Every structure is written in structure tokens, then in C-alpha cells.
Amino acid sequence: MLIEVFGPGCLKCQTMEKHAKEAVAQSGGEHQVVKVSDYAAMVARGVLSTPALALDGQLKFQGRVASADEILALLKG
Amino acid sequence: MSEPVRPGFIQRGGWLLLALPLWVFLYAVNHSASEWLAFHLLGLTPKSHLGEAVAFLFYDTPKVLLLLTLVVFIVTFIQTFVNPTRVRDALSKRRPGLGNALASLFGIVTPFCSCSAVPLFIGFLRAGVPLGVTFSFLVAAPMINEVALGMLFAMFGWKIAALYAGTGLAIAFTSGLILGQLKMERYLEGWVQDALKGPALGELEEETPTLSARIELAVQGVKEIVGKVWPYILAGIAVGAFIHGYVPESLMAGLLGKNHWYSVPLAVLIGVPLYSNAAGVMPIVEALLGKGAALGSTLAFMMAVIGLSLPETIILSKVMRPRLIATFVSVVALGILLVGYLFNAIL
Numbered sequence: 001m002l003i004e005v006f007g008p009g010c011l012k013c014q015t016m017e018k019h020a021k022e023a024v025a026q027s028g029g030e031h032q033v034v035k036v037s038d039y040a041a042m043v044a045r046g047v048l049s050t051p052a053l054a055l056d057g058q059l060k061f062q063g064r065v066a067s068a069d070e071i072l073a074l075l076k077g
Numbered sequence: 078m079s080e081p082v083r084p085g086f087i088q089r090g091g092w093l094l095l096a097l098p099l100w101v102f103l104y105a106v107n108h109s110a111s112e113w114l115a116f117h118l119l120g121l122t123p124k125s126h127l128g129e130a131v132a133f134l135f136y137d138t139p140k141v142l143l144l145l146t147l148v149v150f151i152v153t154f155i156q157t158f159v160n161p162t163r164v165r166d167a168l169s170k171r172r173p174g175l176g177n178a179l180a181s182l183f184g185i186v187t188p189f190c191s192c193s194a195v196p197l198f199i200g201f202l203r204a205g206v207p208l209g210v211t212f213s214f215l216v217a218a219p220m221i222n223e224v225a226l227g228m229l230f231a232m233f234g235w236k237i238a239a240l241y242a243g244t245g246l247a248i249a250f251t252s253g254l255i256l257g258q259l260k261m262e263r264y265l266e267g268w269v270q271d272a273l274k275g276p277a278l279g280e281l282e283e284e285t286p287t288l289s290a291r292i293e294l295a296v297q298g299v300k301e302i303v304g305k306v307w308p309y310i311l312a313g314i315a316v317g318a319f320i321h322g323y324v325p326e327s328l329m330a331g332l333l334g335k336n337h338w339y340s341v342p343l344a345v346l347i348g349v350p351l352y353s354n355a356a357g358v359m360p361i362v363e364a365l366l367g368k369g370a371a372l373g374s375t376l377a378f379m380m381a382v383i384g385l386s387l388p389e390t391i392i393l394s395k396v397m398r399p400r401l402i403a404t405f406v407s408v409v410a411l412g413i414l415l416v417g418y419l420f421n422a423i424l
Contacts, residue, residue, distance in 0.1 A: 008392070010192035011305070039195045039395060043272045048200040049161045049193040063161060063193070064294070065301070 001075065003033045006042045006052040006062075013037075016051040016065050023071035031075060093292070104143050111136035130322025137314045137360050141228075142307070145356050146299055148227035153298030156223075157291040159186050161197060168206045168214070173257050176210035181249035184217025185226070185242065194392050203273050209257015215393075216409055217249035220384030224302070225355035232359060233366070240420070241376060245384070248412035255408055264401035302356075309357030317360035326369045333378075335371035335424075341417030344374040345410060348381025358382050372424050377417030385409055 003020050007013020017035050024031045036042060045054060052062035055074055060066075114135045115121050121128035164183045168176060194215065201211045221242055230238035265273075286294065320329075333340045351358075358379055365375050385406065394402050 006196075008192045008195070013192065039199075040268050040272060042196050043199045043203075046200075047196045048165065049197055 001029075001031050001056050003031055003071070003075075004036050004045075004054045004057075005033065006036045006045065006047045006054070007050040008037050008039070010050070012065050013051040016053060016061075019066060019068040020053065020071050022068040023075060026068065026072055027075045029075065100143060100147065103139065107139050107143070108136060111139075126322045128322075130318040133318040133321040133364070134314060137317060137363070138311070141310055141314065141356065141360060142303065144228060144231045145224070145306070145310070146303055148224055148231060149299045149302045150295050152223045152227055153302075154291055154295040155186060156298075157286055157294050159183070161187060161193075161200070164214075165201050165204050165206060168201065168210055169204045171206070171210055173207060173209055173254060176207060177213040177250045177253040177257070180206075180210045180213035180253065181217040181221075181246045184214045184249060185221045185223055185246075187214075187218060192392065194389060195396055198393070198396055199269060199272055202269075207257055208262055209253045209255075211253075212256045212405065213249045213253025216252050216384070217245065219389060220249060220380055220409070221245035222355040222383050225359075225379070225383055228356060228359050229362075232363060237372070240372075241379070244376065244416040244420075245380065248380075248409065248416065252405075252408040252412055256404065259404065261401050261404065264398045266396050266398060269396045306354050306356050309354055310360070313357040314360040317364035320361070320364035320368060324368060329365070329368040329370050333365065333370035333374040335373065335421040340371065340374045341377050341414055341421065344378035344417060345381040345385075345413055348378045349385050349410075350387060351382050355383050371421045373417040373420030373422070376420060377413050380413045380416065381410075385413070 003024070005013065005017045005020055007016065013035075017033065020033045024033060036045075042050070042052070045057075046059065047062060049063035051065060053060050053066060053071065060074055061070070111132055115128060115132040116123055119131065121131055123129075123132075164187050168180055168183070171179060198211060198215065201214065202208065206214075226238055226242055229241055262270075331337070333344055362375055362379055365378070366372070390402065390406060393405070397405070
């Protein structure tokens with residue numbers, strides 16, 4: 001699955017990206033983590049506050065850092 | 078498979094009831110403990126420059142950290158009830174006036190990090206929130222910092238906290254109203270204007286968290302914020318301790334007293350480039366007031382540090398052309414100056 005992490009590069013966004021990568025490693029599946037820091041791209045996706053995370057194009061979290069466990073739960077569906 | 082174990086009382090937040098008496102105890106003994114450390118253990122002389130500076134350091138560090146922990150916990154808990162999507166919907170299509178007032182109020186409580194400023198700004202505009210109303214929100218959100226408000230209340234009482242919130246609201250309300258009247262939409266960057274014409278996209282369905290989830294989020298908030306700001310607090314306390322021990326009252330009254338026309342602009346000029354956060358300036362504010370700086374000048378200083386920060390301006394310059402940025406900064410700076418003069422004159 002495609003995990004997109006939205007954030008301009010502040011500490012919170014970096015933490016979220018790290019958590020996403022940890023979750024992918026734990027899941028053992030084939031998932032891709034992409035960091036999106038371009039504002040125009042964020043806006044096009046309907047992101048209102050950062051950090052935000054989308055799974056296969058669907059926004060799942062925004063405005064807070066989700067833990068690796070939360071992201072893992074999302075990957076397992 | 079065994080049955081899922083129901084989380085115990087302690088896991089569900091019961092430990093908070095145990096943590097509270099500990100907090101109260103630490104807070105109560107802090108003053109005596111700091112004096113004992115400075116004057117008995119280290120053998121410094123009370124009333125000496127060094128003695129007073131060190132005692133301030135030992136007293137203020139635990140005090141500010143304890144208060145910050147409590148304030149951040151309460152504030153983050155309250156914030157789990159507010160989210161930007163709901164605020165945006167409440168502000169959408171509002172007329173100037175009421176819209177500006179609501180936006181300023183929401184600006185206080187909405188969880189907001191300056192790196193969110195750009196997507197939020199565009200998201201608001203796209204949902205039909207008028208530019209002026211959006212500005213009221215963008216001014217209020219950083220200027221009336223919810224943690225600063227809680228800290229002011231805890232350290233200096235409700236009057237100063239109310240003054241801070243009231244004047245911040247007035248600035249956010251008025252500057253948004255003025256910026257809205259100036260019809261500056263065309264000074265948004267080109268890609269923003271394009272984005273505004275684009276179709277509105279799918280929304281995130283946000284679930285309502287349970288009480289224990291809210292407590293968990295508040296605990297996370299404490300870890301995150303206290304873990305991040307303690308260096309600023311230590312720096313602020315060091316500056317505060319220096320002012321407390323070494324800066325003579327006559328100098329402070331001369332620079333930031335109420336009798337000089339230049340004290341308020343000076344306070345703002347010192348404040349803007351200082352990048353700190355709400356918690357970090359508190360010890361400085363404490364020391365300034367203790368040394369006889371006027372309340373108006375001190376409030377102006379604090380608002381300039383928290384509300385008009387260089388990093389945020391740089392972030393906003395990605396969506397606004399220089400003319401709009403300049404207008405935004407000047408209107409806010411003017412508001413802060415007015416507040417400073419007003420309180421120096423009437424108090």
C-alpha cells in the first residue's frame with residue numbers, strides 16, 4: 001500500500017514519517033512510504049493541518065503525530 | 078485465545094489521581110527547597126547578586142516545569158474537543174464582524190503548529206472563509222497561545238491572563254477586519270489562487286475519541302511539549318535569573334518603565350527576533366515585572382515574542398506576496414504597540 005506523510009519538514013512531521021517506516025518494517029509487508037512536503041500537493045489532497053497521513057490516497061490522520069502502532073493497525077486493516 | 082483483559086483502573090487514567098497529590102506536594106515544598114539549596118547547601122549569601130540569581134534559578138526551574146506539565150495536560154485535553162475541520166466549517170461563509178470575532182476565539186483553542194499555517198490558510202479560504210476572517214484566526218492562533226494563557230493565569234493571576242487574552246482578541250479581531258476591508262486577495266501567490274479554484278476534495282472522517290483516548294492524547298501532549306520546550310525554559314530562566322540578580326531596578330524602570338515613549342517599541346523590537354515559545358518567556362516576564370518594568374511594555378514584549386515570530390512569517394511568505402505579508406506584520410505590530418501604550422497609560 002502507499003503511505004503518504006504530509007508535512008513541510010517540522011519535527012512533528014519527521015516523527016510521523018519515522019513512525020510510518022517503523023510500522024511498515026513491523027508489518028513485514030510491501031508498503032511504500034512517501035514524504036510530501038510540497039504545499040500545493042498537500043492542499044490538492046485536502047490536508048488542513050499537518051502532520052497528516054494518507055493510506056492509498058485516503059486521509060487517515062491529520063493534525064497530530066500518530067504512533068507506529070496506530071499506523072500498523074491501519075496497515076493490517 | 079483468552080478473553081481480552083479489561084484495562085485496569087490504573088491503565089484507564091486512575092494513576093492521574095495518584096499523580097495529583099505528588100504534584101501538589103512538589104509544588105508546595107519548592108520554595109523552601111530552593112532557598113535551602115541556594116543558601117544552606119551552596120552557602121550563598123541571601124540578598125547578594127549571585128545568591129538571588131541562583132535562588133531564582135532553583136525556585137523557577139521546578140516551578141515552571143510543574144506548572145507547564147499541568148497546563149499542557151489541561152490544554153491538550155480541552156483541545157481533543159476541537160479540530161480544524163470543525164472550526165473551518167463553523168467559520169465558512171461568515172460575514173465580517175461576527176466571523177472575525179468567532180475566528181479570534183477559535184484561534185485560542187484550536188491546536189495549531191506554525192508549520193500547519195499554510196495548508197490551514199488555503200483550506201479555510203477554499204471552504205469559503207473570507208480572507209479577513211482567516212487572518213483573524215491566523216493572528217489569534219499564535220498570539221493568544223493557550224499554554225501562555227494558562228501559565229499567566231497560574232503565575233500572575235487571572236487579571237493579567239484576562240488582559241492578555243482580551244487584548245490579543247481585540248488585535249486579532251481588528252486586524253482581520255482591516256485586512257478584510259483592504260481586499261488583498263490578489264496579493265496571494267499565483268499557485269494559491271489556482272488551488273482555490275480547484276475542486277474541494279474528500280474529507281477525513283474524524284472519530285470522536287473516548288475519555289481514556291483523550292487522557293492518552295493529553296499525556297502524549299505533555300511528553301511531546303515538555304520534552305521539546307525544556308531547553309527554551311532553561312534559557313528563559315537563565316535570562317530571568319540574570320535580570321533578577323544583576324539588573325538594577327533603576328535601569329529597568331528607565332528602559333521599560335511607563336514614563337518613556339520609547340519603552341513599548343523597544344520591547345517589541347527586542348521581542349520579535351527572539352524566537353522562544355510561550356513557556357520559555359514566562360520566567361523572563363516574571364523577572365521583568367519583578368524589577369519594575371511596566372505591565373504594558375512587558376505585555377508588548379511577550380506578544381512580540383510569541384505572536385510575531387520570524388519563522389512563521391517566512392512560512393507565510395510561501396502563500397502571500399511581499400505586500401500582503403508586510404501589511405499583515407504591520408497591522409499586528411501596530412496592534413501590539415497600541416496595547417503597550419494603552420496599559421502603560423491606564424495602569
